[in-house]
Amino acid sequence: MDFSFTPEQETFRQELRTWLKANVPPEAHPLRHLQPQASTEDLAFLKAWQKKVHEGGWAGVSWPREYGGCGASLVERMIFDQEMAASQAPGLLNVLGLEIVGPTLIVHGTEEQKKSHLPNILSGDEIWSQGFSEPNSGSDLGSLRTRAIDQGDYFVVTGQKVWTSLARYADWCQLLVRTNLDAPKHQGISCLLVDMKSPGITVKPLRTMTGDSEFNEVFFEEVKVPKANLLGEVDQGWRIIITSLMFERQGLGFYFTFAQKRYYEDLLAEIRHSQRYGESVATDPQIRQKIAQAYIDCELIKLNNYRALTRLLRGNPPGPEGSIPKLQWADINQRLQDLAVEVQGAYGQLFQGEVRAPEGGYWQYGFLRSRANSIEGGTSEIQRNILAERVLGLPKGR
């Protein structure tokens, strides 16, 4: 395996690194993007950051140039994630628009839809959410029940979504609806682009154990959606779902790798300066074993991601192996966050709500938030099913 980069890739890295050095705001903190719902001030900060990234020419790094992106290759895309994490740059607020909705529009959208939305996704003028999951349809997305009735020029949408990240701030939503009750369940779904300001939409934030309202319930009561906002063909939404989920996995795979490395480095620093009963925590044999394991874990996800990348570079479509890094990352991050709280001893139980300071709740926040890792983006059980059936060739479970 060859882990070296070409001179062009190194130039790309250097240009980006120079740009980040000059532009990452001094008050930036990586956790600022993990809880964008924190305050109006944070929201304004994140919007301004995305604008700056866009003006610098780095938003939509892997989007084709004709749609306003950088046209970066897969390896350059990986370098982008690596440098963003290393520079402690905040993530981009419009992450769902940039990583999932925009790329899906590029594949399935009409020229009109592309023209109207893509530039605004890049600039952050349109924040997007993704309305897939419902109270009784998460892992089994095919069973979704939010109904859209064809009324000629428009659909009338009634139903409920849940877990909708960013909905509170979103201008638009990529919404899955059922358009055909008679077709088999995966064949009667359509995808709509819905203006969140449409009459009949109510967003109710859900408060999680971190104290944040990261996601929301979204209620649709006879919401009119123009036909021009249908993405792809009617009843053919399952194709759109597959495209969106593929972009989600592809876009976030490397982000996890490098974010994990950053957590590992932060924890190592914490261990180096922490004392317990007058002795350095770093001399505790159990802690030493666990931090060594955390290092191995980081390497493990990185190498598995490299393997997935190599597959793509050889021209293969993303395969079910993509579930390996997602599954590993959920376990690995939860283990690392457990360790961080253990290192803090009794102080680990205090959560002062200032997540940007190690003494105020950085690790406590991370510990609580990490519980979501084995649910979001497909649960760990579902990833194991995919691996069992599609990689190991085992029969379908009962």
Ligand SMILES: Cc1cc2nc3c(=O)[nH]c(=O)nc-3n(C[C@H](O)[C@H](O)[C@H](O)COP(=O)(O)OP(=O)(O)OC[C@H]3O[C@@H](n4cnc5c(N)ncnc54)[C@H](O)[C@@H]3O)c2cc1C
């Ligand atoms: C932080 C966060 C952000 C999210 N953001 C969004 C968003 O923006 N938009 C959106 O649409 N959704 C979002 N989700 C929802 C997420 O995609 C779903 O929670 C996830 O797909 C699981 O669905 P569910 O919650 O309905 O659980 P269920 O599917 O009801 O599963 C419940 C339990 O049963 C297990 N299970 C289910 N089926 C099987 C099976 N066949 N075999 C074995 N075990 C099984 C699951 O693993 C789980 O443990 C978000 C979730 C989180 C945690």
